[in-house]
Amino acid sequence: MAAKIIDGKALAAKLRSAMADEVKGLVARAVRPGLAVVLVGDDPASQIYVRNKTKALAEAGFACFDHHLPADTAEAKLLGLVAELNADRAVDGILVQLPLPKAIDSKRVLLSIDPAKDVDGFHPENLGRLLIGEPRFIACTPYGIMKLIEEAGTTVRGASAVVVGRSNIVGKPVAVLLTAADATVTVCHSKTKDLPAVIGAADILVAAIGRPEFIRGEWIKPGATVIDVGTNRLPSGKLAGDVEFAAAVLRAGAITPVPGGVGPMTITMLLANTLEAARRRAGGC
Numbered sequence: 001m002a003a004k005i006i007d008g009k010a011l012a013a014k015l016r017s018a019m020a021d022e023v024k025g026l027v028a029r030a031v032r033p034g035l036a037v038v039l040v041g042d043d044p045a046s047q048i049y050v051r052n053k054t055k056a057l058a059e060a061g062f063a064c065f066d067h068h069l070p071a072d073t074a075e076a077k078l079l080g081l082v083a084e085l086n087a088d089r090a091v092d093g094i095l096v097q098l099p100l101p102k103a104i105d106s107k108r109v110l111l112s113i114d115p116a117k118d119v120d121g122f123h124p125e126n127l128g129r130l131l132i133g134e135p136r137f138i139a140c141t142p143y144g145i146m147k148l149i150e151e152a153g154t155t156v157r158g159a160s161a162v163v164v165g166r167s168n169i170v171g172k173p174v175a176v177l178l179t180a181a182d183a184t185v186t187v188c189h190s191k192t193k194d195l196p197a198v199i200g201a202a203d204i205l206v207a208a209i210g211r212p213e214f215i216r217g218e219w220i221k222p223g224a225t226v227i228d229v230g231t232n233r234l235p236s237g238k239l240a241g242d243v244e245f246a247a248a249v250l251r252a253g254a255i256t257p258v259p260g261g262v263g264p265m266t267i268t269m270l271l272a273n274t275l276e277a278a279r280r281r282a283g284g285c
């Protein structure tokens with residue numbers, strides 16, 4: 001039997017609609033949740049990401065403060081802008097779109113963001129808090145992945161989960177979240193031996209590699225829940241995930257499509273984190 005398709009677009013729409021209602025309530029109390037989006041340079045993919053984010057923010061009633069700086073912006077100028085945004089009461093969250101131009105030290109810029117406004121969840125303080133089980137902001141993609149697993153109706157407690165990829169923004173935080181939800185987690189990477197055997201034991205598989213259809217459908221445990229984070233642009237212009245979808249859908253119990261799975265949820269959780277920051281402002285903390 002073909003797997004249930006976990007519809008990230010539909011789930012994102014449901015969550016965004018609930019958030020839009022809450023935003024109306026906050027606005028009535030003179031607190032409009034606001035996100036500052038900083039884009040440096042003219043990278044076409046980054047421009048698309050920023051456009052999608054600002055559109056989603058506007059549709060849900062958030063304020064969006066756009067800062068588009070030229071590619072030759074000096075690091076000191078960018079750090080100055082972040083300092084201003086840190087101090088601005090109308091700004092609940094700050095997002096600096098990556099990658100930054102090579103002349104700018106991305107780590108220094110990300111460290112300069114007030115952790116209380118780091119709605120991307122990339123600041124070491126927020127990653128550390130996640131690790132000790134006291135999260136403030138959960139990085140958006142991992143947060144969205146957990147919502148998709150929940151939406152699939154998958155029992156995480158006691159499940160064997162395999163995460164392929166160990167980046168700081170996807171693989172590692174997902175592994176921490178799945179562990180916190182009582183899964184038994186194996187993290188795989190490019191040096192893992194016999195990946196098909198490891199994946200074959202997974203009740204939950206999260207693929208975050210960045211190689212189109214690298215994970216073969218036949219490796220997947222029958223009935224498993226498969227979350228495909230991969231977003232790979234093929235020469236044809238089409239998007240492909242990291243999982244061989246056509247074969248995997250015949251073995252998995254539930255699977256996310258690409259596009260329409262993790263992507264829409266990543267933006268949605270950015271809104272959720274910004275809303276959470278605004279709630280704290282409204283509550284006076």
Ligand code: NDP
Nearest residue numbers: 141165166167170189190208209210229230231262263266
């Ligand atoms: P990174 O390049 O930072 O990490 C890739 C990981 O995959 C590394 O840990 C690497 O291992 C591992 N890997 C590479 N080759 C293999 C292999 N042959 N076998 C096993 N593991 C391997 O990528 P990201 O985590 O940033 O992103 C992963 C994918 O997710 C990309 O396609 C990206 O576009 C997508 N993505 C999608 C998002 C969305 O919102 N939809 C958001 C973020 C990412 P090692 O550490 O050993 O090098």
